[in-house]
Amino acid sequence: MGTPLIKTLEMLKKSSPVSFHTPGHKSGKAFESLGDGGLRENLYPYDTTEIFATDQLQNPSGVLKESQQWTAKVFKSSEAYYLINGSSGGVLSMILSQTKPGDEVLLSRDVHQSVIHALILGDLTPRFISQEIDPLYKIPMGITAKNVKEGLLKYPNCKGVLVTHPNYYGRASELLEIRNLTRSRRQILWVDQAHGAHLGLHPQLPLSGIDAGADLTVMSFHKTLPAMTQCGVLFVSGGLVDRDRLQEQLNIHQSSSPSYILMASIEQGTRHYLEAGREKMKVLLRGIDQFEQRFQQLKLFQLDACPGKDRTKLWIRTENSGLAGGEVETRLRENHGIIMELSMPQGVLALTSIGNGEKDLEKLYLAFEELEETLYNKIKMEKFPEKTSMEVFVSPGENAGDNAGEKDSLALPIRTAFYRPKERVSINKSINRVAGSTLTPYPPGIPLILPGERITGQLISRLSAYQQSGHQVSGIKEGKIMVVTEE
Template structure:
């Protein structure tokens, strides 16, 4: 039997990589450490489907309902629904369950692509809020409360608003004020908390959207807690939301045979969260503080946290090294895998699955790099685009319009027929239906030259792009 995927994964595992990326169980390390190995070893014999006694995720009444109810108590929600198709399907179900076709929804511009895809599926009109970006690091910092309030005031006919909180980089903002204001205008607040399932494990971390007053909160349990990839949760808080509609949408968006391996892994993650989570998080935050203290006031290196201290941004831009290069060097020469890179630096996702040894290896690698690398030219600045592209067509109309392919230099001022999404983080800079601008194309072309990967577009070298020809 050919075993290409398996063989490759086994080889990767045997490489002894340090994982500062998702999934949060860190290549199974946390399961071994906490004694869950035996359970996992028998899990393959428990793979099943909806038969007598196994309940049904899409109409949970027995074991799955009980498990979800226990989790709801632990996560402080009124209702928790397990997801087997990631936060992607939870975001889409939440949006389409709260908004009817043709209605407006307020969206942070740096949203995950699943939000725009939901606007295509549900025929919605997104109204974008610009996000703040740090010009020295290109760290995406999230929305400003005053901008959200202004957009709400100008779009009182919106049914809902959806925001990413925290951002991929761990930035947060005053969500409580936003929720109160949106509720005073009868809007439902949906929070894409893909990167924040761990927040309630410590008072030193920002508060979860569940506590800050959001109505629907979707978390990628697999990213920042120890669950298998694709295993996420949707939490409902309060009584503004029609739970039945969310469940109906999930039936459209998820498999009719949800994986029991994934459901089991969610239950395992919750068990670890409840029994060990706070202690492990305290240890992790101490290790991170200690690690950072070694590099404080050191020349040529920036080690930075936003509000969520489990996300670490490292930049060697003062040595003339791009984040894309640093990403490659750490993996190739030190067997350290980061989560993502941008032009200025790399982002590490640390979870309760990481231990002191991981940070020792990271510290050694950085010390070695600092001692070896001679200062090259300072990196030329490449600033994240400041201006939102103008939306001419709603995403669904754009998606279904006829398109033609043109050279990228002939596309400026035309309506894009494709996405341009630097991946990761999977945030679209141009979406179908928006006017292509020189500012955005220059930013992406510079990025590609230095190692940025883009998706959402057929020609990923960005020489050609599909446009919508509307004369």
């Protein structure tokens, strides 16, 4: 009965599935060809703490300072701060350090939960900008300069603009143009590049926040580079950022006992980025070229190949197949030993990295080909239906259409609602009540409902669509959710 976690991890290790999900080291396979400096074999001897030789992360002046400076140089940034609880800690720190309670922040509604947590903690007012949804692939298309310009016209006093780039599905935002808008107004540009630590590795990939001149760019090394889960780096440049307040916030949101294993793994990620990353990315993108070409032969599945997107994210539309993304995900796992990053009713996402080899992509393509053949034989139809009748939802960002940018989009300020007396009520009795907590389907970790938002029938049907498609929704307990107690 003991050690259930270790047993599960051993089972996964033994079955050795093909990984199309994070972490980017792909169960350590990336290190087979790239080398790992012995880290993979000898973890415990490296697990030290802040002693005479190892510096202090909260006030670095020795080896950690040197290591962070090296990472900054490799990524062509002026400063780098190591993150040992992922981009989440970086997002909290980068927002809270550059704002004061009451400040307004311009952002889209489909931000990660860590951004919402920063709004709650910092008593910040979100000003939502609208974003187009791709009508075919049913995913948010990224933030354009026009979106931001309209938002800034409406809310000129925003302290800054936060952009998720690329988004979970790989769609990019117009960073350079957005940077020009914020720079001319001396507003901060925060780039949540959790999914894009690899962007600088190839000119075909979207521009990195660092290269676009963003003030603060946060990256999860663990998602797309060969680094362990929780490894991230916050990059800073330019004269607008208050570094002292940034270090203070990092000290608040990170452990005072930072893991040397994780920090060594960040350094390994940097080393691979520098020494092998460009070559490996070239090979990966060549493999993706072939994958994209072959995929065009399929009729039931479509691969998003929108120009300018991050092509390492393979978003595959499943609507024409009559199968929800979740069913496709299950078949890939059970019949082909392939684990995907994410599924939604309208599609599935394979997250590739420089740790994936050509054979992985071959296996993924063949799995879809076989699935199509099986379905084709089963349906025995000459023409495939254009659309299935399944209910499709886009992402929590869809809510932006309902209430984005409106002053009264929140019935109560986000922090006020969070700290008001709250009670749990069953979901179907919650209509018209004010939410007291976030409700967040995982993945993608984007809150569907924010504290302070009024719960509508539409939100509830989206919530149940997520649940029906097998997503865990954090914030729901025994069918009940937190709402603000009515006075």
